[in-house]
Amino acid sequence: MDPIRLRVKRQARPDAEPYWEEFKIPYRAGHNVHSLLMEVQLRPLRADGTRTSPVAWDANCLEEVCGSCTMFVNGQIRQACSALVDTLARPIVLEPMKKFPVVRDLAVDRSRMFESLKRVRAWVPIDGTYDLGPGPRMTEEVQQYAYALSRCMTCGCCLEACPQYNDHSAFIGPAAVGQAILKNLHPTGPLTKEERTAELMGIGGIVDCGNAQNCVVVCPKEVPLTRAIGDAGRETTKKFFRDIFRR
Amino acid sequence: MAEQRHLVVGGGLAGLMTTIKICEGGAAVDLFSVVPVKRSHSVCAQGGINAAVNWKGEGDSPAVHFDDTIYGGDFLANQPPVKSMCDAGPAIIFLLDRMGVPFNRTPEGLLDFRRFGGTKHHRTAFAGATTGQQMLYALDEQVRRYEAQGLVRKFETCEFLGAIIDEGGVCRGLTALDLRSMKVEAFLGDTVALATGGPGIVFGRSTNSVVNTGTAASAVYQQGAYYGNGEFIQVHPTAIPGEDKLRLISESVRGEGGRMWTWRNGEKWYFLEEMYPAYGNLVPRDIASRAVFKVVFEMGLGVDGENAVYLDVTHKDPEELTRKLGGVLEIYEKFKGADPRVVPMKVFPAMHYSMGGLWVDYVQMTNVPGLFAVGEVDYQYHGANRLGANSLLSCLFGGMVCGPKMLAYAKGLTRAAADVGNGVVERERRRQEDVYDRIYRMDGAENAYALWRELGEWMTQHVTVERHNKNLKLTDDKIVELKDRCGRIGINDLGRWLNQEVSFVRQLWNMLELARVITRGALARDESRGAHYKPEFPERDDARFLKTTKARWTSDGPSLSYEDVDVSMIKPRPRHYDVEKRAG
Numbered sequence: 001m002d003p004i005r006l007r008v009k010r011q012a013r014p015d016a017e018p019y020w021e022e023f024k025i026p027y028r029a030g031h032n033v034h035s036l037l038m039e040v041q042l043r044p045l046r047a048d049g050t051r052t053s054p055v056a057w058d059a060n061c062l063e064e065v066c067g068s069c070t071m072f073v074n075g076q077i078r079q080a081c082s083a084l085v086d087t088l089a090r091p092i093v094l095e096p097m098k099k100f101p102v103v104r105d106l107a108v109d110r111s112r113m114f115e116s117l118k119r120v121r122a123w124v125p126i127d128g129t130y131d132l133g134p135g136p137r138m139t140e141e142v143q144q145y146a147y148a149l150s151r152c153m154t155c156g157c158c159l160e161a162c163p164q165y166n167d168h169s170a171f172i173g174p175a176a177v178g179q180a181i182l183k184n185l186h187p188t189g190p191l192t193k194e195e196r197t198a199e200l201m202g203i204g205g206i207v208d209c210g211n212a213q214n215c216v217v218v219c220p221k222e223v224p225l226t227r228a229i230g231d232a233g234r235e236t237t238k239k240f241f242r243d244i245f246r247r
Numbered sequence: 248m249a250e251q252r253h254l255v256v257g258g259g260l261a262g263l264m265t266t267i268k269i270c271e272g273g274a275a276v277d278l279f280s281v282v283p284v285k286r287s288h289s290v291c292a293q294g295g296i297n298a299a300v301n302w303k304g305e306g307d308s309p310a311v312h313f314d315d316t317i318y319g320g321d322f323l324a325n326q327p328p329v330k331s332m333c334d335a336g337p338a339i340i341f342l343l344d345r346m347g348v349p350f351n352r353t354p355e356g357l358l359d360f361r362r363f364g365g366t367k368h369h370r371t372a373f374a375g376a377t378t379g380q381q382m383l384y385a386l387d388e389q390v391r392r393y394e395a396q397g398l399v400r401k402f403e404t405c406e407f408l409g410a411i412i413d414e415g416g417v418c419r420g421l422t423a424l425d426l427r428s429m430k431v432e433a434f435l436g437d438t439v440a441l442a443t444g445g446p447g448i449v450f451g452r453s454t455n456s457v458v459n460t461g462t463a464a465s466a467v468y469q470q471g472a473y474y475g476n477g478e479f480i481q482v483h484p485t486a487i488p489g490e491d492k493l494r495l496i497s498e499s500v501r502g503e504g505g506r507m508w509t510w511r512n513g514e515k516w517y518f519l520e521e522m523y524p525a526y527g528n529l530v531p532r533d534i535a536s537r538a539v540f541k542v543v544f545e546m547g548l549g550v551d552g553e554n555a556v557y558l559d560v561t562h563k564d565p566e567e568l569t570r571k572l573g574g575v576l577e578i579y580e581k582f583k584g585a586d587p588r589v590v591p592m593k594v595f596p597a598m599h600y601s602m603g604g605l606w607v608d609y610v611q612m613t614n615v616p617g618l619f620a621v622g623e624v625d626y627q628y629h630g631a632n633r634l635g636a637n638s639l640l641s642c643l644f645g646g647m648v649c650g651p652k653m654l655a656y657a658k659g660l661t662r663a664a665a666d667v668g669n670g671v672v673e674r675e676r677r678r679q680e681d682v683y684d685r686i687y688r689m690d691g692a693e694n695a696y697a698l699w700r701e702l703g704e705w706m707t708q709h710v711t712v713e714r715h716n717k718n719l720k721l722t723d724d725k726i727v728e729l730k731d732r733c734g735r736i737g738i739n740d741l742g743r744w745l746n747q748e749v750s751f752v753r754q755l756w757n758m759l760e761l762a763r764v765i766t767r768g769a770l771a772r773d774e775s776r777g778a779h780y781k782p783e784f785p786e787r788d789d790a791r792f793l794k795t796t797k798a799r800w801t802s803d804g805p806s807l808s809y810e811d812v813d814v815s816m817i818k819p820r821p822r823h824y825d826v827e828k829r830a831g
Contacts, residue, residue, distance in 0.1 A: 013744050028490065032582075035490035041696040041748070044739045053740035056747050058282075060456045062492045063578050065380050066286040081491070082581050103427060104745040111403075114283065118395050123388035124347040129264075129271060129647070135344030137356035144570070147349040147374060150381055151574070154285055186347045 001027035005047070005091035006036055008055055010105045018102075021055075022047040022091070033073055033080035033094065034059055055094075057106035064220060067153030070160075071096055071106045077160040077218055080106075099160050099167070113154050116176035120199050122183050125192055136187035149182040149228060151221045158215035158225060170204030174215040174225040177206060181228040184235070193235065201236045209233075251657045252277065252664060254421055254436035256407045256463060258284025260379070260642035261622025261649075262442030263386035268650025270393040274657075277434060278390070279402045279423055281458050285387045288444050288456040289642070292379020293575050294363060294499030295371035296343070296639040298336030302360055307368040309333045314817060316637060318828060319365040319531050320602070320630020321777035322793065322819040323476065325812055328609050329628055332644040339643050340372050346385040350374050351571060361571070362502040363635040365531040365824075371636040376497055376575035379639060406750060407463040408679045410439060410470055410618050413671050418617035419664040420672065422679045424753075427745050431683065433676040435664040438617050438653040441467065442646070445601040445623040449758045449765070450711070451703015453598035454486055454495040464605050464624050465757035468764065472613045474798040474805075475606035475626035477761070478768030481633055481778050482711050484535035485558050486597035487583055493597035494582055496558060497575045498635040500592075501528040503568070505560045507535070508591075509548045518542050518556075526824045533632045533778040534824055536596040540712050543595075550593055559591035598711055600638065602629040602778065603765070606797055611649040612656070619653060621645040626795070631777025686752045691735030695752045698729050698736070702755075702762060710766050714781050719770040726762050727804075733759065764798045764805045771807050772796065789819055 003024040011018040024047045025031075025039045041054040058068040062081040069080040072095040074088060085092065100108040138146075152175055159165045159173040180200060184193040200206045206229065215225045251274065255266050258280035266276045280287065299312035313333040317326060344350060344358060350372050351359040360369040374381035393399045404426045411420040411433060420435040443463035447455025468474045485500070485507075486493040501507070506528055508517045519538055520527040530538075539556055543549040550556055560568060560576075565588040568576060576587045583592070605613050605620035607627055612619050621642075628641040705725050709718040733756055740748045774788035775781050794809035820829065 012742060030490050032489070032491060038491060038696070042694060042700075051739065053742060054748050056745050060282050060286050060458055061288065061291050062457065062489075063291065063494050064581065065290045065377060065574075066282075066288075066456070068282065068286050084582070084584075104742075107745060110283070114285070114391070117388075118391055121392075121395075123392045124345065124385075125392065126342075126345050126389070129267060129342055131338035131341070132345065134341045134358075138352055139356055140352045140354065143349050143352045146347075147351075147381070150349050150374070150384060151377060153290070153380070154283075183347065188347075 003027060004031070004036065004085060007091050007093045008105065009095040010055065011096070011102050012104065014101055014103060021052060029086065031085040033083040033085065033092065034062060034069060036085065036092070037080070055106060056104040058108070065153055067155030070155045070157060077157045079155065079220060082220070097156060097160055099165060100156065110154070110156050113156060113159070113175060116172040117179055119172060120176050120180040120196050121192070122176070122179035124183060124186050124188055138187060142185055145224070146182055146185045148222070148224050149178050149185070152178055152223045153221060155220065157218045157220060161214035161218040163212050163214065164208050164210045169208065171208035172204050174229060177232050178223055178225050178228040181231045194239070197235045197239045200232050201239065206232045206236050251437045252435060253653055253657065254279065254434055254439045255442060256421065256440065257287070257442035257444060257622065259287035259289040259442060259444055259622060260383055260386060260639060261646045262440070263383070263390050264643050264646025265440050265442060265621055265650045265653070266399060267386065267389050267393070268647055269653060270398045272651060272654045274654060275398050275400070277400050277402060277436070279405045279407060281404065281406050281426065283403045284390070284401065285384065287383060288459055289383040290380040291454065291456060291495065292639055293376045293495060293497035294502065295361065295373035295378045295636045296340065296382070297363065297370050297634070297636040298340040298372060298640065299333065299368070299370050300337045300340065300360070302357065303369040305368045307370055309336060311368065312336060312370060315366045316634055317630065317817050318822055319634040320632050321787065321822050322630065322814060323479070323776060323795070323812060324628060324630030326814060326816040330816060332628055332641060335644050335647070336640055339640065343382060343385060346389060348374055348381050348385045361499060362529060364498050364501070364529045364535070365634040371499070371502065373499060373571070376499055376572045382639060407441070407443065407466065409466045409675065410615065411435070411672055411675045412470060412615060413667050416615065418615050419667045422676055424683070424750065426750060429683070429743050429746055429749065431676055431680045433672045435667070435672065437657040437660055437664045438619060440619040440621055440649055440653060441605065441624050442622045443624045445604070446758070446761050447598055449702065449762050450598040450706045451700055452491070452493050454483055454493055460754040460758055461761045462754040462757040464620070465761040467605065467613070467615070467618060468798070469760055469800045470615070471800065472615050472618060473606035474603065474764050476603035476768070476796050477764040477798055478772055478796060479602035479631050479778050480598060480711060480765065481532055481600040481602060482536040482596045483532055483599035484539050484596050485594040487579060487593070488595055488597070489582065494578055495597070495599065496579060496592060496594055498532070500558060500560060500572060500575060503560070503571055504563055505558055507556055507558055509542055509550055509556045511548055516548070523824045525827050530824045531632055531634060532599070533780070536712050537780060539596050553593070555593040555595050557591040558594045560587055561589060561591060596712060598707060600633055602626065602631060602633055603768070610652040611645055612652065617656065619649050621649040631779060682753060683749065686749050687738060687741065689736045689738050689752070691737045693732050693736045695736050695748065695755050698732055699755050699758070702726065702729055702758065706762055706765070710769055712780065714769050714779065716770060716781070716783060719766055723763060723766045723770065726759055726766065730759050760800070767805050768796045768798060768807065793819060
């Protein structure tokens with residue numbers, strides 16, 4: 001088999017100009033994009049044989065549950081660990097996420113996603129970690145929906161695909177909406193959903209969703225994002241009328 | 248005295264629970280992690296968490312859980328903290344449920360429980376087959392709530408380098424490397440908790456995540472903290488080999504009825520069911536891994552002539568499989584391209600977990616006052632072999648003990664970290680900075696990643712399922728050679744911004760130090776117990792080795808001493824899984 005050609009868009013620092021480098025990696029069955037980058041660490045040579053530095057990228061679990069290694073692989077947003085080389089067209093082209101600041105090479109800063117989770121108060125405000133007895137009951141049906149939402153690994157694919165999410169919009173994006181709805185689903189949700197719904201009605205909230213539905217298409221975990229967005233829309237409408245008649 | 252500070256290193260389950268407990272006590276926490284905490288290795292835990300609630304009417308109880316755990320660990324664990332952990336199990340599950348972990352439900356809306364290895368009871372609560380991920384997220388949310396209140400400051404993309412230890416031998420803070428700016432910074436703390444996980448990366452490829460280098464544990468070991476039972480390394484029987492890692496296929500697959508088999512004389516041979524009729528496919532992991540080795544290497548019965556056996560769920564209802572095991576079956580589908588509902592999975596054992604870790608007392612403090620350890624990085628709860636679904640429990644229980652004890656310890660201090668002379672702090676910061684200055688100047692011919700792969704191959708071949716003294720000695724010599732060659736590494740990346748190669752060189756050195764602890768501990772222990780198996784010494788030897796190994800760092804390698812195990816609650820008895828377990 002021919003060596004695997006790998007083209008990587010690199011960038012030394014957040015404020016530096018990006019540039020391209022090409023690598024040639026001997027073929028072996030079973031490679032994924034992550035293990036190709038590991039081969040570059042082992043032999044940091046460009047395709048022309050000149051020395052370079054190893055590529056920087058985010059990675060941790062390597063089984064598509066931590067969300068770290070999101071990047072563009074041949075123009076598609078996905079995780080590097082589950083991008084199996086034998087299924088990819090060559091040369092393989094790697095680029096960093098575009099909606100987040102590049103830290104170096106393929107490593108990006110997604111802290112904005114975690115800030116959004118703060119904004120929608122995506123947590124159950126428990127009374128304490130003491131032994132307060134069993135939790136509330138939940139039907140299997142609700143559990144299955146909650147579980148599907150809870151598999152969101154904050155990888156950022158949905159935001160990358162969302163036409164409304166970018167650095168000149170305040171939109172919190174589908175991932176955070178999903179987490180707000182998840183917390184509303186918990187049996188304690190009705191006690192606390194008012195303030196989450198208020199956030200979803202605010203600037204950068206649910207009205208900014210353009211209903212392009214790209215998010216569900218690219219989500220690697222099949223999180224029911226559009227269903228959650230629909231739920232969020234209904235909640236905000238209900239609250240809108242509640243607030244009017246309360247005045 | 249100045250305001251007290253608490254530093255927690257590691258944002259997995261143990262670190263987050265420790266943090267929550269400290270915040271609940273009203274104090275502030277600085278939380279350090281090499282990755283955003285929501286991406287910690289706890290996400291990889293699949294099958295579930297144990298708690299003996301007896302909701303299936305099987306006569307289960309925390310006492311039975313305790314006995315299963317001690318027996319499964321081949322009596323090497325000190326019994327009092329294990330008993331406390333098992334007693335706390337039900338309350339911990341209820342807490343997680345209240346936090347919103349989407350555990351699977353029964354038709355009545357109650358928590359569902361399934362079986363796991365080394366027990367006869369349905370004791371494991373689960374959220375699909377991504378229980379660790381769901382639990383981590385729930386704790387991450389609680390910590391974010393405290394962060395929003397200003398009680399938690401997060402330092403993500405920061406790597407722990409060492410403890411700051413004053414003239415009196417007391418821990419007063421830590422130094423950390425900002426992985427982006429590559430700057431070494433010192434942080435004062437009245438207490439420091441390491442919740443930095445296991446050392447899987449020492450074995451090259453394992454089921455562990457990229458960050459599980461054990462570098463933090465190794466760093467404090469080199470500063471005088473004892474490392475306990477380092478030789479006890481769990482090899483999980485069912486993983487799928489890959490170029491970059493060995494991906495876990497959860498024990499819950501067998502808990503839900505999965506069967507292991509291989510071809511023998513043209514027929515399916517369910518070897519675990521035949522060898523261990525009492526427990527069958529749900530024998531503990533050390534037993535199952537040895538059985539797979541026997542079948543593949545001694546009998547030459549690997550599937551298709553490969554190092555593999557089958558793990559089969561094709562006889563189960565596909566819809567139920569998706570509901571209870573979807574997450575793990577999806578991993579097989581995505582990475583192997585075949586649907587386990589239709590074709591049996593090909594699996595092979597892989598290094599998975601370290602029972603050993605930093606020695607701690609019953610309240611999670613190391614022998615360095617003020618320095619705590621919690622989670623997989625401690626050695627406390629699993630003896631010579633961990634039972635499946637006990638690790639999530641030990642992370643949370645350890646955190647629930649550790650946080651309050653950190654507060655109590657700090658209250659008892661007569662001198663605050665803030666009052667420690669700047670000389671101590673600056674000396675440690677400079678020492679760490681010098682290490683990196685030296686690394687940046689390395690211009691030899693060796694490649695750090697190549698040395699690491701060599702280490703991994705040796706450790707996997709000689710220090711996992713079967714251990715022979717001759718090979719252990721050779722491996723120790725090899726590690727010494729690799730340490731020497733470490734001095735001749737050449738750095739390819741001279742950048743001073745997110746330089747992953749430079750960070751890795753430091754981690755590699757620390758891995759080599761830990762590899763010696765593991766290897767020398769195994770060499771010295773001439774018996775077989777739990778995961779530690781020496782064909783030359785096939786029996787457990789309680790007279791000589793019912794003892795905790797304590798490794799102390801010296802410049803000539805680890806110095807080993809032994810400490811009696813507290814077996815005051817359950818008298819040690821022979822451990823067999825071919826027959827029913829006798830009452831303890």
